[in-house]
Amino acid sequence: MIDLVIQDKTHDESRQGEALILDPVAGKNNGRKLYIESYGCAMNFSDSEIVASILSEKGFETTSDYNNADVIFINTCSIRENAETRVRNRLKEFKVAKSKNPGMVVGVLGCMAERLKAKFLEEEKLVDVVVGPDAYRDLPNLIDQVDSGQKAVNVLLSREETYADISPVRLNSNGINAFVSIMRGCDNMCSFCVVPFTRGRERSRDPFSIIKECRDLFDTGYREVTLLGQNVDSYKWAQPHPTLSKGEGWGEAVNFANLLELVALIHPDLRVRFSTSHPKDITDDVLYTIAKYDNICNYIHLPVQSGNSRVLELMNRTYDREWYINRIDAIRRIIPECAISTDIITGFCTETDEEHKETVSMMEYVQYDFAYMFMYSERPGTLAAKRYADDIPEAVKAARLTEIVALQQKYSLVRLQAQIGKVQKVLIEGFSKKSKNDYAGRTDQNAMMVFPVDERYKPGQYVNVIAERCTTATLMGTICPPTP
Ligand code: 5AD
Ligand code: SF4
DSSP: OOOOOOOOOOOOOTTTTTEEEOOOOOOOOOSSSEEEEEESSSHHHHHHHHHHHHHHHEEEEEEESSOOOEEEEEEEOSSSSHHHHHHHHHHHHHHHHHHHOOEEHHHEETTTTTHHIIIIIIIIISSSSSETOOOOOGGHHHHHHHTTOOOOOOOOOOOSOOTTOOHHHHHHHHOEEEEEOOOOOOOOOOOOOOOOHHHOSSSEEOHHHHHHHHHHHHHTTTOOOEEEEGGGOOEEEEEOOOOTTTTTTTEEEEEEEHHHHHHHOOOOOSSSEEEETTTTTTOOHHHHHHOOOBBBBEEEEEEOOSSOOOHHHHHHHHHHHHHHHHHHHHHHOOOOEEEEEEEEHHHHHHTOOOHHHHHHHHHHHOSSEEEEEEEOOOTTTTTTHHHHHSOOOHHHHHHHHHHHEEEEHHHHHHHTTTTTTTTEEEEEEEHHHHSSSSEEETTTTEEEEEEEEEETTOTOEEEEEEEEEEESEEEEEOOOOOOO
């Protein structure tokens, strides 16, 4: 175990298109209302909380009605074409609102900023301000610039920015689960993926501010943190030697296994989750750390993308089928109860029926608890867009997707059925969506459990629940009180 001194010098994933509410910092209200809507991955939602923090410091109050807003921000996602289309349609709706309120500022944040800045600002005149994911500290200046009649842009990517010192304003929060960003960017260059271009180089946030943020969350009642990064297994931070300047020497290093352990040690009642793991980087050390601490959840999201080694090579995933299976076997050996989920792309360039069948057989081998499945969508600027033709007909991509979605339904059901009759520790997150007579919460393995409300227990508490029935997505059960 690495012995880190936690200094107190800093303080510091789908829900599509959510409006976010925050209270202005007391006494600083500037009379302007902010509306912010987020698309895409958990990292984007986490970034919106950083944006909200930066602007609440400047006295912005928020509203959930964009027609009422003085500033509208849309935090965008570029990962697939349909995400971009949704954002573009939304911007057209905001344009209508702006035509009724000419003083309104409309801005695009996040992953679409760099690529579409000229289009949004000049050609289609949809927005006044465009801000990339590493430039949020500049937002107050950029808003001032728009107020003075100019268009404003900052899409500079940074090698250092981690927003470590910014204490995110928790938005739309249940006060129980929070995302904590531990790194930014990605150096992997998977050939289908736009993230390295939109979010820039990988950099890790210092562990002190991460631990402090997690500890503060626990102290204010939160009971689960999800550590976020595009590739958490490559988290790496080295403590600068106290008397040497950077470059001259470095002290102890912290890797992801160490960080997980440090967060787990904050309190046994703080559940720790993390996303996303990368098959090439996930180490046995990480697996042993998960196995060692009860409060590190037995759940790993390990995107496979394809079950065929040739396609994986074209995707530049830097592992092959055998390597991936070896990692799955290691998980099953070291954490036998671990749930595993994945991401899969169908119809990547040149993928044959035989190669697709290897993805199917991978699903049969692993029997994933859950999977996010997509048809390949060519993204401009990526390695695949430059090197390979997007040559699989849409109908073939769709048929392959339909096949794997049906197969996954089967395994999701099999996985949940295996839990029936077992007692699970569930963190109560609130009422179930369908009925105020039921609570909902997740098991250690990330399965949603719904069970009748018992007044003795409140959201934020752990209860033991026996699973009695299930659908493909939810377990249903009853609280079993501890025997006196
Ligand atoms: N087309 C389809 N799916 C993609 N993903 C990333 N880029 C693309 C693309 N161009 C999927 C991958 C990734 C997930 C976040 O989104 O499966 O793991
Ligand atoms: Fe994209 Fe690959 Fe990085 Fe994930 S690991 S963000 S898929 S480049």
